[in-house]
Amino acid sequence: MRIAVLDRDSGFIQVLSKRLDRLGWEHRVLGSPVPTDAIASMRLSALVVDLAVLGPQAWEWLERLCGALPELGVVVCTGPSTVAQRVRGLRLGADDWITKPCHPEEVIARVQGVARRRRRSTGRTESKPLMAGEVEIRSDQFQAFVSGHGLDLTRREFELIELLAAAEGRVLEREEIYSRLWGYAMVRGDRSVDVFVRKLRQKLEKASPRWRYIHTHFGIGYRFAAESLEVVSLEDVPSSVPVDWNTADDQGKLTGAQQDHELAAGAL
Numbered sequence: 001m002r003i004a005v006l007d008r009d010s011g012f013i014q015v016l017s018k019r020l021d022r023l024g025w026e027h028r029v030l031g032s033p034v035p036t037d038a039i040a041s042m043r044l045s046a047l048v049v050d051l052a053v054l055g056p057q058a059w060e061w062l063e064r065l066c067g068a069l070p071e072l073g074v075v076v077c078t079g080p081s082t083v084a085q086r087v088r089g090l091r092l093g094a095d096d097w098i099t100k101p102c103h104p105e106e107v108i109a110r111v112q113g114v115a116r117r118r119r120r121s122t123g124r125t126e127s128k129p130l131m132a133g134e135v136e137i138r139s140d141q142f143q144a145f146v147s148g149h150g151l152d153l154t155r156r157e158f159e160l161i162e163l164l165a166a167a168e169g170r171v172l173e174r175e176e177i178y179s180r181l182w183g184y185a186m187v188r189g190d191r192s193v194d195v196f197v198r199k200l201r202q203k204l205e206k207a208s209p210r211w212r213y214i215h216t217h218f219g220i221g222y223r224f225a226a227e228s229l230e231v232v233s234l235e236d237v238p239s240s241v242p243v244d245w246n247t248a249d250d251q252g253k254l255t256g257a258q259q260d261h262e263l264a265a266g267a268l
Helices: 010-023 036-042 055-068 083-092 104-126 155-166 174-182 192-207 248-267
Strands: 002-006 026-030 046-049 073-078 096-099 130-132 135-138 143-146 211-217 221-228
Touching: 002 010, 002 036, 010 026, 010 104, 036 055, 046 104, 055 073, 055 083, 073 104, 083 096, 096 104, 130 155, 130 221, 135 155, 143 155, 155 174, 155 192, 155 221, 174 192, 174 221, 192 211, 192 221
Parallel strands: 002 026, 002 046, 046 073, 073 096
Antiparallel strands: 130 135, 135 143, 211 221
């Protein structure tokens, strides 16, 4: 395991470093924010970061990091925060959030949990692309394409489309989607899933307007299935329908028969 700790709390760093040494983990301490490409070059399994070190640019830096390095496990370990702040950090891409003061064993356990989830997702590199309509989902690249052109998706949006598409037409409940993407139970009234589905659906409809992919099952959740919006041509009419079916006489006979049937039913 190779991790980095972005923190300036000397006492916390000292205690955590001793425990990491006993585990035989490779680790390094970062005293200030570093560019995303520098973190990428470290080839880390996880990053433990105190947002207080980042100052006013914390949210922007976190979003940029998680978007550029989706394979990196990010654990925020910072001082007391509000629910809104924790939710924002997790939505920006952090995998977990710990509030200081905390025990180093908890930090290590959270990092191990993130690493386990990452290992389970390594199968992406061996998986075949998922195809639906004009959309191709490449898990190994963390990217989705429409007719060969890449979709501009955030990390969470890609995880959402991957999850929905992998269900192979099965309806996924909102609670299941939330727990699998965010890693914990959904709070009653939370609309995060609906917000992300709406954003993803808008991007898909803009890039592939002739198809619909995400279908809402009200009160339940969402289903992913490619359905064409193109009007069926005359050549696609089943052979069981007479060739001259479009004549006015046949249309009138059908309408009259339907009206007679409805009147008879009403008389009963």
